[in-house]
Amino acid sequence: MADLTWRPVPHSRLTAAGPPRSSRRRSVMSTTVLAVIALAVVIVPLVVDLDQQYVDLAIANRPPSFAHLFGTDELGRDVLLRCVYALRVSLTVGVVAAVISAVAGTAVGALAGSIGGWFDRILMRLVDAVASVPHLLLGIVIVAILRPSLTAVIISIALTHWLTAARIVRSEVLSLRARPFIDAAIVGGASRSRVLMKHLLPNVAPQVLLATTLMVPHAVWHETALSFLGLGLPPHAASIGNMINDAQRSLLSGGWWMSLAPGALLIITTLAVSGLSGVWRDRLNPKRRTELTW
């Protein structure tokens, strides 16, 4: 498309935004990485006959070797094995929290968009108000009130992340409402709830799904940050944040490998998830194709 409207002047490096990098390659790579991670997270705990909590002080603080690819921690636990368990916990928290906040956000957004009027105005002002509080700080307050636990972390993430979904759903519903098929349904005698459930919601579903996927890395990040501050999951539970928090102490005595693996794993997972959802978003609305989403 860009070629028709803009022909780069020869001998100049100033060129227009070309087509984005091969989205097929990106999606294949992201899918492969995610599949490997998913397999590892699901299968390793079933197959490997090793306990990630197994403490063996004789092999504590060992740097990476063939026996322990990412070394062992201060209690002699295998870092890689513990990482797999940690990622399992972190991803579970992330997915559950993302789904809860997507459901809550969809409910708020759909109600605001379809009812409209003062109801819409009040709800959206509420969304603006919550959005003005820094996420992590609000999350910390919620965890402080509920005391640090798995449930508290999930609630804390859900309560701070539903805004995105609410805004997306509302604007989608508003633009759908102007379309003829909705008028047709109303003329045909469909009730307000039927229009909402049968016509509006199914049409916003792909966008919601996309937003939910993009929310997972955010949620994992939030959990990790809370755990790192000591406000997340209980200290004995393996989670990425807890592992990095534990590794902080060993870092002073030179144990770099204990924080390297959990961080690197988190980065790779996040990149894969956002890579995949970037491709997906380009397919959903080809007009708004942007490289920023990757």
Place this chain on the structure above:
Amino acid sequence: MIRAIGRVTLRRLAFAVPVLLVVSFALFALAKASPFDPVERYFGVRIIGASPERVAQLRANWGVDEPVVAQYWAWLRHAVTGDLGDSLSLQQPVSAVIGDRLGWTVLLVFVGFTLALVLGLVLGTLAAWRHGSWPDRLITGSCYALEAAPVFWLGLAVLYVFALQLRWLPGGGVTTGAEPVSVGGVAVHMVLPVAVLAISQAPWFVLFVRQNLLESFTQDHVIGARARGLPDRLVVSGHALRTSLLPFLTLLGARLPELITGALLVETVFSWPGIARATVEAALNVDFALLGALTVLATGVVLLGNLLADVLYALADPRVALDG
């Protein structure tokens, strides 16, 4: 123009006050709804031996059994006069706790943000100018990776390499040993935390500048400038960058919550004497007076930032109608 800016400021403030009230009341209500009891907390295990009269007297003094609205009203009345109550965890008035630490956080955030902006502009422009080249790929690639990296992990990595292994720079606090606080000392101690904060915030700006520049290369005035034979350098800095920077201003306001979050984590890693430590202490000890005040303060800063960004935008682009 000035009148329009005054109007938008007033309107934004009219939004900010209710938001702050709602946020503070919600926090208050949440604290009340929690199973936590400040009087029990005050006594700790000694509550078993404490005389019931004394417990009752303290309850009456603190007014913990009054309705939420009455308590909130009492808090608000004191808050507007600058009395935010006492911090349970640090045994100090909340205003003193915040006053001691806020300066350090503001210093870190301000320098870090400025550096992030400069990095964003320079690297973003470079990447867009040399679109598709290896510097572009290197910059874009590292931005994606940095965006995915948790800032505290990045901080630990930097701490390990530059403070523990190479021993180039101090890795924590603002002074070494019992040294008094000095400008030079603080400057040296600031390098690592500021760098980490800037590097963790920059990717967003870099990618944004790059994307907007690439889009503006297809706009008529840029094509026109190039058709007239102006050198690339002038076209990029004088024509393309100018128009693509406008949305950048609004973004500054939008990034503030992220910046505060980042600063909180960076401070924790580098033992910076700002508000982060106090926030975590307050959360662990269910110190609502301090936690609530910090949250309301952060919200106020975010709202103020949005207002500033809007006003700057209007000043920079006369076409913008100030009606938001």
